[in-house]
Amino acid sequence: MNLSIAEENYIKSIYKLEEGQEAVSTNALAYELDTKPASVTDMAKKLKEKKLIAYEKYQGINLTSEGKKAALQIIRRHRLWECFLVEKLSFSWEEVHELAEELEHVRSEKLTNRLSEFLGNPQIDPHGDPIPDAQGKMGKPRVQTSLHKSKANRLEVMAVSDKSTALLEFLNTKGVRLGTQLDVIERYEFDNSIEIKIKNQPAFTISEQVAKSIMVKPI
Amino acid sequence: MNLSIAEENYIKSIYKLEEGQEAVSTNALAYELDTKPASVTDMAKKLKEKKLIAYEKYQGINLTSEGKKAALQIIRRHRLWECFLVEKLSFSWEEVHELAEELEHVRSEKLTNRLSEFLGNPQIDPHGDPIPDAQGKMGKPRVQTSLHKSKANRLEVMAVSDKSTALLEFLNTKGVRLGTQLDVIERYEFDNSIEIKIKNQPAFTISEQVAKSIMVKPI
DNA sequence: AATAAAATTTAGGTAAATCTAAATAATTTA
């Protein structure tokens, strides 16, 4: 199955949006890919033709097992390149997503596997996301609780689900990175903002949106 | 100037074919890019519009200085990725050209310069070709003599100008690599084949075509 | 259940990068 770059980007986005949901809507996919719903409908027909998705008019989209396999390969490449950029080329975690967005489209199993080996077969990427292995098997995300939902108050940062440069830069300035331990000082009901504190640093408040992006586990 | 992948491939090929020639012909470029002359004419109009080439109907193509600058950036990326693949991921010299053909299109100066640094700012790639620096300055190829033209008989292999997998694999089996020293045993006039010998190995004969691809310097 | 609103699809484009076949220009050969 030879996929174009556009097709790969669709497959990857469908995989991401499918998580938890029963089907991916045309509008959601258009928003995720920064394109128009009409374009999504066009592509849906093509991907159905290629048996990568299940799709019926007005019924939303699901990956077939073929499609899932393809998605996992793309995600594997994306996350390995992110590791490479951070660990070997000293990029910061907010810089690597965009570059990996292009590097992920170089389709060579040999390259992918050699890269993985070169990096010591890493299990998680710079944002805390698990990396599928050569067979496409991916460890469950180690945490499924966001700081927003978490009940506990002594927490460790395990992953960041929003990869936007702006958010990751914000977290940099606040000293929040993977492995950071923090205490919840206060949860404000009226806007769901949270005041948190990292040892030896002044406390600060984050919005609901930020709290939803920070994945944590209780210490 | 934002170039598409197709435009970058054209620019790179024009740069390559321009060497020595006064202008690049439509047919030569079509052959190099494995496309049709009519497509080349179309693209020539577009690249002229973008001021990357000088082009008049029936007069052939030349890069402008803008175009040359672009070409050198692409070549820099191509050759740095080839180095990476060979030196860090243990690829063999015949495997890297195709992969670099894709990796070269990831346009990020920061990535390119970090990669160069990571590799120790290499000056030549795995095929013996010089790597342009960040400013686009490239050392003259260290040798311009092919084994075919060379007069001397004790020679060192400095580069291989044909990057086809088949030729490079052939050279592997014969023990010819960068730095290999060899003696010319005999030059056969009737077909321009050459019998050569590498120390401690049986002599063997190469065709004119192969001899033209091996760049050498006298020891 | 009827109507309004929202989501999705269809119809009919466009732009990029190709192609084939035909026309034209340049070059070579006789």
Add this chain to the structure above:
DNA sequence: TAAATTATTTAGATTTACCTAAATTTTATT
């Protein structure tokens, strides 16, 4: 130099991946 050959360009399609505007279907709201 006229004819033949070769090189190049033009004309007219095709495919991919988009788009806008209009039509249709689904879902939510009276």
